[in-house]
Amino acid sequence: xxxxxxxxxxxxxxxxxxxxxxxxxxxxxxxxVVIYLLAFYAYPLYRNLDLSLRHYTVRxxxxxxxxxxxxxxxxxxxxxxxxxxxxxxxxxxxxxxxAFQFAIGLALAVFFTxxxxxxxxxxxxxxxxxxxxxxxSASTWSWMLNSDSGIVNFFLKGIGxxxxxxxxxxDWALTSVIIANVWIGIPFNLVILYxxxxxxxxxVYEAAALDGASGWQRxxxxxxxxxxxxxxITLLLGLVYTLKVFDLIWIMTKGGPTDASTTLATWxxxxxxxxxxxxxxxxxxVGNLLIIIALIFGLLYIRRQRRD
Amino acid sequence: MTRHVKTAVGVVxxxxxxxxxxxxxxxxxxxxxxxxxxxxxxxxxxxxxxxxRAVLDQQMPYxxxxxxxxxxxxxxxxxxxxxxxxxxxxxxPRGTGALNFVLLIAQMIPGIIMAMGFYAIYLRAGVLNxxxxxxxxxxxxxxxxxVLIFTAFxxxxxxxxxxxxxxxxxxxxxxxxxxxxxxxxxxxxxxSLFAFLWAWSDFVFATTLDGGGDHQPITLGIYHYIGNxxxxxxxxxxxxxxxxxxxxxxxxxxxxxxxxxxxxxxxxD
Numbered sequence: 119x120x121x122x123x124x125x126x127x128x129x130x131x132x133x134x135x136x137x138x139x140x141x142x143x144x145x146x147x148x149x150x151v152v153i154y155l156l157a158f159y160a161y162p163l164y165r166n167l168d169l170s171l172r173h174y175t176v177r178x179x180x181x182x183x184x185x186x187x188x189x190x191x192x193x194x195x196x197x198x199x200x201x202x203x204x205x206x207x208x209x210x211x212x213x214x215x216x217a218f219q220f221a222i223g224l225a226l227a228v229f230f231t232x233x234x235x236x237x238x239x240x241x242x243x244x245x246x247x248x249x250x251x252x253x254x255s256a257s258t259w260s261w262m263l264n265s266d267s268g269i270v271n272f273f274l275k276g277i278g279x280x281x282x283x284x285x286x287x288x289d290w291a292l293t294s295v296i297i298a299n300v301w302i303g304i305p306f307n308l309v310i311l312y313x314x315x316x317x318x319x320x321x322v323y324e325a326a327a328l329d330g331a332s333g334w335q336r337x338x339x340x341x342x343x344x345x346x347x348x349x350x351i352t353l354l355l356g357l358v359y360t361l362k363v364f365d366l367i368w369i370m371t372k373g374g375p376t377d378a379s380t381t382l383a384t385w386x387x388x389x390x391x392x393x394x395x396x397x398x399x400x401x402x403x404v405g406n407l408l409i410i411i412a413l414i415f416g417l418l419y420i421r422r423q424r425r426d
Numbered sequence: 427m428t429r430h431v432k433t434a435v436g437v438v439x440x441x442x443x444x445x446x447x448x449x450x451x452x453x454x455x456x457x458x459x460x461x462x463x464x465x466x467x468x469x470x471x472x473x474x475x476x477x478x479r480a481v482l483d484q485q486m487p488y489x490x491x492x493x494x495x496x497x498x499x500x501x502x503x504x505x506x507x508x509x510x511x512x513x514x515x516x517x518x519p520r521g522t523g524a525l526n527f528v529l530l531i532a533q534m535i536p537g538i539i540m541a542m543g544f545y546a547i548y549l550r551a552g553v554l555n556x557x558x559x560x561x562x563x564x565x566x567x568x569x570x571x572x573v574l575i576f577t578a579f580x581x582x583x584x585x586x587x588x589x590x591x592x593x594x595x596x597x598x599x600x601x602x603x604x605x606x607x608x609x610x611x612x613x614x615x616x617x618s619l620f621a622f623l624w625a626w627s628d629f630v631f632a633t634t635l636d637g638g639g640d641h642q643p644i645t646l647g648i649y650h651y652i653g654n655x656x657x658x659x660x661x662x663x664x665x666x667x668x669x670x671x672x673x674x675x676x677x678x679x680x681x682x683x684x685x686x687x688x689x690x691x692x693x694x695d
Binding site for chain 1 (some may be wrong): 429430432434435436437439440443444446447449453461462464465466505506509510512513514517518519520522527528529530531532535536537538539540542543544545546547549562563565566569573582598599602604614623625626627629630632633637644645648649652659662663666669670673674676681685689
């Protein structure tokens with residue numbers, strides 16, 4: 119017994135020595151990623167911060183001698199009439215998208231846990247929208263939502279409703295991009311929530327069934343509470359991902375008509391790249407505001423994940 | 427509900443979900459003259475291959491560039507992420523907690539903001555509109571994810587295997603190359619698939635960093651098509667169908683890796 123303990127101590131000791139010696143080797147393996155993160159994450163972000171704190175013109179952007187202007191760009195952004203709507207649209211786009219993605223994703227996940235023929239194949243097919251390049255989904259939806267020849271308006275006519283100017287009316291543009299974004303996001307929610315449901319032990323349901331709980335009760339009393347950790351993570355990740363969405367909105371509406379679907383992401387891009395006369399400073403300032411919002415939710419996500 | 431009813435419901439739900447994909451394919455075969463027909467042609471019975479001919483004539487260089495960028499991104503991502511995953515999973519030097527944290531945060535930074543920073547750097551360095559520049563930028567989408575996947579996978583490799591190799595006198599590098607990498611095939615496949623798909627699908631970096639380049643990826647090919655107020659929707663949708671091939675192949679060939687990749691980022695084991 120003692121000898122066994124001794125061996126244990128000895129092996130642990132020697133492995134610690136090996137580990138200490140291995141520190142340098144270990145950092146050798148990590149060196150590429152550390153250098154990479156510094157050069158291609160930290161440096162671009164630093165450049166972006168620098169952009170937002172200087173007064174840039176096209177010439178000084180190339181030559182790099184723009185005067186320091188402090189928080190001027192941020193003040194410009196806050197005073198801009200686009201700021202309010204852009205912030206509001208970002209929040210509406212994000213929260214409405216997530217609410218629908220999550221609700222539909224969860225309903226589908228529950229449905230797919232009941233094993234039936236073809237369930238695995240059909241579940242796999244549900245991944246398609248998530249895997250398609252965004253430009254493909256965005257252009258397909260653009261054509262489907264076309265006012266005159268779109269299939270969606272054709273269906274509306276079929277059930278006796280008036281056609282809608284989905285992409286060209288300020289009242290509907292934001293709704294249109296949200297619909298497309300919900301479609302893209304459902305698979306992600308479905309897959310994660312499905313894997314969360316798989317982790318709930320079957321005997322809990324069996325016990326509840328014996329006690330005479332109905333399907334509805336089982337969902338609200340068992341599935342929903344037990345799924346809470348996974349749900350929280352899905353929602354927070356969804357928040358971070360949805361805040362970032364730029365391609366989809368830009369391709370479908372360019373943020374228009376007249377800012378009706380402008381979010382912080384598309385506004386930032388338009389300031390820097392969308393006009394003949396680029397405004398890099400304010401563009402970068404908007405981008406940095408977006409980072410801050412994303413990081414708040416990001417940190418919440420990390421805290422949540424650590425806790426579970 | 428009986429099982430058959432459930433299957434039927436499942437099929438209907440899937441059909442609704444995939445309707446836009448079907449519609450893309452249908453429109454890609456629709457004749458120009460029938461494009462604005464009322465009622466729209468729901469099936470491409472009287473179809474045309476004009477759209478696909480246009481793809482062959484105009485879009486091949488874009489597809490080639492995208493392929494090159496995708497493969498380049500995969501190579502760069504594996505090169506950086508695999509050794510890092512090994513160190514984080516098995517060697518665990520001090521200070522890696524901070525690194526893990528940075529990797530998580532890195533995934534949350536909006537691409538459009540990275541693109542702006544890259545634009546400012548590339549402009550001055552004179553590497554705007556270049557394929558290597560775009561590969562480098564595209565790899566930033568995949569590297570943090572790659573490290574995460576490799577770390578998660580390699581944590582599952584038994585320590586005994588590594589210690590045995592070390593005791594036999596193999597260096598850590600040698601152990602990594604000839605013991606760890608061969609058994610990490612699944613992780614390599616997953617990371618490669620996603621790195622390729624993300625680079626292939628990238629629009630943000632392409633439009634900011636390669637908007638005026640001689641070699642542009644297929645996402646810009648489609649974007650120019652729409653932007654030119656092109657009314658040839660069969661050609662646009664045909665290009666979209668072709669651009670979706672990698673995603674489709676990926677789903678058919680590597681379905682279990684895809685699901686693994688989606689969940690790995692989000693749910694802790």
